[in-house]
Amino acid sequence: MHPVAAGGGVEDEDDERRRQSKLEEALEIKSLRRIISAYLNYPEASEEDVRRYERSFRMLPPAHKALLSHYPLKFQRLRRCISVNSYFIFNILQAFEPPLDLSQDIDVCDGPHLENVPNNHNVSGVNNVCSSRSTCASKRLHTSNSDQACYEEGSNTVHSPPIVTTNKEVDNSGHRESITDGHTSGVECIRETHNCCGNDSNGDVSSPSRTWLDPSLQLHVPLVDVDKVRCIVRNIVRDWAAEGQKERDQCYKPILEELDALFADRSKKSPPACLVPGAGLGRLALEISCLGFISQGNEFSYYMMICSNFILNHCQTAGEWTIYPWIHSNCNSLSDSDQLRPVTVPDIHPASAGITEGFSMCGGDFVEVYNDPNQVGVWDAVVTCFFIDTAHNIIEYIEIISRILKDGGVWINLGPLLYHFADVYGQDEMSVELSLEDVRRVALHYGFHFEKESTVETTYTTNPRSMMQNRYYAAFWTMRKRSATMEHQPPLTERNS
Numbered sequence: 077m078h079p080v081a082a083g084g085g086v087e088d089e090d091d092e093r094r095r096q097s098k099l100e101e102a103l104e105i106k107s108l109r110r111i112i113s114a115y116l117n118y119p120e121a122s123e124e125d126v127r128r129y130e131r132s133f134r135m136l137p138p139a140h141k142a143l144l145s146h147y148p149l150k151f152q153r154l155r156r157c158i159s160v161n162s163y164f165i166f167n168i169l170q171a172f173e174p175p176l177d178l179s180q181d182i183d184v185c186d187g188p189h190l191e192n193v194p195n196n197h198n199v200s201g202v203n204n205v206c207s208s209r210s211t212c213a214s215k216r217l218h219t220s221n222s223d224q225a226c227y228e229e230g231s232n233t234v235h236s237p238p239i240v241t242t243n244k245e246v247d248n249s250g251h252r253e254s255i256t257d258g259h260t261s262g263v264e265c266i267r268e269t270h271n272c273c274g275n276d277s278n279g280d281v282s283s284p285s286r287t288w289l290d291p292s293l294q295l296h297v298p299l300v301d302v303d304k305v306r307c308i309v310r311n312i313v314r315d316w317a318a319e320g321q322k323e324r325d326q327c328y329k330p331i332l333e334e335l336d337a338l339f340a341d342r343s344k345k346s347p348p349a350c351l352v353p354g355a356g357l358g359r360l361a362l363e364i365s366c367l368g369f370i371s372q373g374n375e376f377s378y379y380m381m382i383c384s385n386f387i388l389n390h391c392q393t394a395g396e397w398t399i400y401p402w403i404h405s406n407c408n409s410l411s412d413s414d415q416l417r418p419v420t421v422p423d424i425h426p427a428s429a430g431i432t433e434g435f436s437m438c439g440g441d442f443v444e445v446y447n448d449p450n451q452v453g454v455w456d457a458v459v460t461c462f463f464i465d466t467a468h469n470i471i472e473y474i475e476i477i478s479r480i481l482k483d484g485g486v487w488i489n490l491g492p493l494l495y496h497f498a499d500v501y502g503q504d505e506m507s508v509e510l511s512l513e514d515v516r517r518v519a520l521h522y523g524f525h526f527e528k529e530s531t532v533e534t535t536y537t538t539n540p541r542s543m544m545q546n547r548y549y550a551a552f553w554t555m556r557k558r559s560a561t562m563e564h565q566p567p568l569t570e571r572n573s
């Protein structure tokens with residue numbers, strides 16, 4: 077090895093860091109463009125489906141066709157529904173404020189560095205667990221191979237968006253530090269943004285901040301990306317439609333009742349703080365806020381964040397929008413009118429729901445955001461709903477949940493163990509898939525004791541009128557963090573590096 081002058085070494089390291097950071101930003105822009113393109117491709121991809129139905133219809137012998145004489149009308153109605161959905165989706169996009177300049181020329185990244193970057197862009201993100209842990213810089217860029225919008229399918233087949241870690245939310249209680257690397261997320265606290273957002277959402281794509289909506293920048297994306305947009309539409313029903321009430325009663329209500337009972341003496345002056353990792357479209361986090369908690373949702377999918385930003389910050393009234401969430405499947409339909417039925421959203425007006433000061437959504441990978449030393453012992457409660465099986469390493473999730481809870485804090489969980497990185501064929505994804513029994517054992521190790529445990533039968537983003545209803549027998553528990561033992565352990569990053 078050649079000796080290197082000390083100064084030169086530092087410069088080299090700085091150069092390397094700058095190069096890495098630039099590469100990460102470029103990848104992030106690329107991924108975000110792809111996600112936006114997935115949203116923008118929704119109308120065309122859906123129209124293509126209808127064309128396919130029409131082609132099949134035309135292939136029928138005349139006698140069979142005659143039996144389905146209402147079909148041309150159904151196709152027309154489908155097209156109308158698609159255009160209503162597309163209008164809604166376009167409004168979602170208009171309300172989004174990208175945390176990065178998407179009009180940047182990122183050709184630089186299509187050079188040799190990117191050639192080796194697979195579609196899932198796992199450069200410094202969560203896929204490479206070791207490298208992402210050992211560098212704080214990786215907080216700013218997250219890519220993952222799995223986007224859990226389509227939970228029902230356990231879909232792991234395509235890459236998900238990178239996520240900008242940010243929490244520009246206020247520290248109302250004096251115990252929460254911002255976790256930010258300078259980017260701002262599209263999703264913000266309702267109260268903070270209510271007056272400052274939407275100024276530009278007038279549909280003018282030529283306005284400087286909306287140039288990224290220009291059709292010329294739209295990429296052609298694989299259909300599987302557009303499917304994620306359709307999954308988001310189903311998630312909207314789960315979280316923000318009257319039709320989702322039954323699922324919310326099954327999943328969110330037990331959690332809310334448990335929080336309400338456990339923090340019966342909570343005061344308005346100093347509300348308890350509750351974190352909701354994997355918050356999806358934000359309804360549970362909002363309900364927790366309305367219960368009188370300082371509530372923070374954490375979410376790493378741009379697909380989700382783009383949509384929750386719209387609902388939380390930009391919807392003006394309950395029932396403002398109509399969508400047709402069920403049009404994309406002809407299977408298991410009892411009738412065409414079931415398939416083509418409208419759903420209005422949101423069922424409540426989020427900004428008038430009665431949130432507690434300090435409600436926020438924090439974009440970023442749970443592991444990277446909350447493994448930060450200033451998160452130790454911060455939270456009175458952590459609530460995970462259909463989340464813990466999104467981990468590459470569930471032990472790491474449990475360890476972090478334990479570390480960020482105050483002594484005596486509670487972890488309420490409801491969900492199955494449908495590990496998202498299990499069965500990712502052809503990809504070497506880390507996935508540690510524990511049984512419930514082992515999850516319990518690991519939790520005990522990290523200082524938890526069980527207060528309650530039961531099973532909840534539920535669905536996830538299921539069409540309530542479908543002939544197929546996938547059911548989960550989800551684990552529901554309340555655990556309490558026993559002592560300060562975990563606080564004396566260094567964070568994972570230090571131990572693993």
Ligand SMILES: C[S@@+](CC[C@H](N)C(=O)[O-])C[C@H]1O[C@@H](n2cnc3c(N)ncnc32)[C@H](O)[C@@H]1O
Nearest residue numbers: 224227354355356375376377441442461462466
């Ligand atoms: C199955 S969904 C559940 C959403 C919501 N909790 C619900 O019950 O509807 C899991 C959510 O966790 C998010 N997620 C997965 N891994 C994450 C991570 N490492 N950090 C933050 N969010 C994550 C996904 O994007 C997805 O929105």
